[in-house]
């Protein structure tokens with residue numbers, strides 16, 4: 197049982213972005229990925245989720261023994277993979293409640309239908325916990341939401357859908373300090389022996405609330421260093437400069453060189 | 459089971475294109491052959507035993523039709539693909555509609571059973587007319603309504619048996635020369651409903667017509683005339699299906715409504731045509747003092763639909779409304795809209811049009827609102843919203859509002875929203891299959907409008923949208 201990424205290579209329009217990623221996330225574990233801008237962190241999350249723009253050229257991803265890469269994005273989601281997007285897009289006309297109802301219904305076996313009262317009970321419970329007004333549930337998903345509201349809505353969706361493996365792409369960015377605590381609380385509630393988490397972040401401050409079991413550093417499409425929580429602290433102090441010198445970056449992204457956190 | 463539950467559990471119009479995509483080999487006793495000429499008109503008049511005035515009327519209309527150019531300059535070039543000489547204008551088994559389903563010829567009966575019509579009739583309709591190609595195969599109404607003086611028959615029976623009402627209004631709301639296709643319909647019309655609701659009679663259940671095309675290379679030209687006398691109320695709904703053929707099918711109806719003082723007419727169309735159908739329909743209502751006409755018009759499918767339901771607000775305080783939804787999928791063009799002609803003080807009109815274009819599908823909104831200078835206290839609200847699902851779709855809006863003077867008010871809003879591949883991906887990431895993600899967006903987009911529909915129709919519409927999205931994902 198795990199989300200196992202093995203020697204994953206992926207490109208977009210002829211440009212190699214991921215250049216051999218290997219990583220295994222077991223239920224109960226929390227991994228963090230850090231790395232300079234443009235190093236390929238979001239690309240990894242989208243490739244896992246099955247975004248059609250990216251082409252996998254090598255490697256495999258196996259979720260609890262089932263190969264993932266040839267499946268449609270929605271199948272992957274129903275198999276238990278969740279992605280909290282770095283830039284969640286707006287879904288006009290579809291309210292949070294209706295959207296989550298449809299998504300929850302999609303996970304039920306054929307012929308079974310959702311109990312509406314149970315659904316709303318759970319929805320309101322999670323919204324309360326995330327400090328979201330209940331009336332928010334009738335707003336069109338992400339439409340006109342502030343940056344922080346979008347991130348909360350991502351966590352709300354995660355809480356409702358109870359994934360086995362969740363990838364959180366910079367869910368902490370754009371949050372004020374109180375929101376950060378609330379969101380971290382939401383993530384911590386999902387943690388447990390059943391769920392594996394992959395947290396992409398630039399900042400130690402999130403990791404103060406969600407202490408990861410493992411920290412990985414991605415540079416130029418590869419994981420160049422892995423360690424325990426202390427690695428994040430070291431990066432915060434030293435920046436990525438020393439790693440980039442060693443593992444290169446400009447051939448992958450012209451922007452990556454400028455990408456120090458902060 | 460409550461009545462509402464019974465309704466919700468029944469497919470209202472059975473417009474599933476898959477379910478509708480079948481046809482029977484028929485021996486037609488009457489066949490005017492392909493092409494259109496004076497002989498075609500004579501053939502139809504003989505077959506239907508038309509009075510002489512109608513033969514003249516038809517022939518004058520034919521001349522108008524032949525004279526008028528195709529409106530390809532403002533509408534779609536696709537119209538030029540219609541070959542009027544290949545179309546069959548009249549196909550019938552006989553001219554008398556059955557009063558019971560036992561009277562209906564076997565293939566026709568089976569057709570309507572497959573489409574669920576008798577079942578719906580039993581459950582919640584006040585009356586049904588079921589037309590098969592050119593003539594009604596079945597026509598019946600609840601006994602109680604007949605006792606109240608309600609008339610619900612085919613157009614032929616209407617003009618023969620009730621000439622004093624029929625001739626008073628026939629062709630008055632939509633004159634023959636209104637447009638090329640109204641002229642065509644006037645020349646060769648057959649079938650459709652004639653309805654008269656006596657003063658003060660309020661129908662609690664809808665009357666329904668089901669228009670079924672069975673034959674290939676066929677043109678269906680039904681003609682409907684509804685007169686709601688003072689203070690009466692009626693809801694009429696129509697559904698249509700046709701099998702899918704390689705050749706073009708033409709559907710060109712004319713619908714005239716007359717709401718006398720204080721009357722209310724609600725006319726609901728939910729249609730799901732197969733992609734070889736040219737659907738060119740003229741619909742217009744005349745609203746007298748304090749009366750109300752409401753068109754609910756949902757167009758799904760067809761190759762090309764041109765339809766702009768209109769209300770002429772003739773009496774003081776008359777109200778007109780058009781709520782329309784058009785969905786254009788790959789290879790389809792929905793050219794729809796609404797017209798409101800204000801001719802009296804304190805008349806109000808409301809237009810809400812929502813269009814959805816998917817893939818190569820194309821939809822256009824064409825509106826016309828006229829409030830002349832001398833009127834006061836008139837109001838119009840127009841709202842057109844377009845949803846584009848993926849980038850190759852296009853949408854055009856031609857709102858055309860003429861307000862003269864400052865004693866009336868108009869309000870106009872338009873919006874375009876897009877559902878991109880990125881949004882579909884986002885929804886898929888939450889576990890929704892692509893088709894469901896699209897349905898959800900489309901339903902979300904039309905939701906506030908559908909809420910205005912009678913509950914039964916919103917259920918049907920939602921189901922059709924789901925089906926259409928499944929089809930578009932391939």
Ligand SMILES: Nc1ncnc2c1ncn2[C@@H]1O[C@H](COP(=O)(O)OP(=O)(O)OP(=O)(O)O)[C@@H](O)[C@H]1O
Pocket residue numbers: 208209213231232233234235236237238239240249282448449450451
């Ligand atoms: N659709 C695309 N078209 C072209 N290049 C792309 C596309 N998506 C990503 N890239 C490129 O791939 C590289 C990796 O981008 P990615 O978004 O994965 O970086 P990241 O590590 O998430 O960066 P950040 O920390 O800024 O979020 C970047 O150079 C980016 O410009």
Ligand SMILES: [Mg+2]
Pocket residue numbers: 237238239282365366
């Ligand atoms: Mg990123």
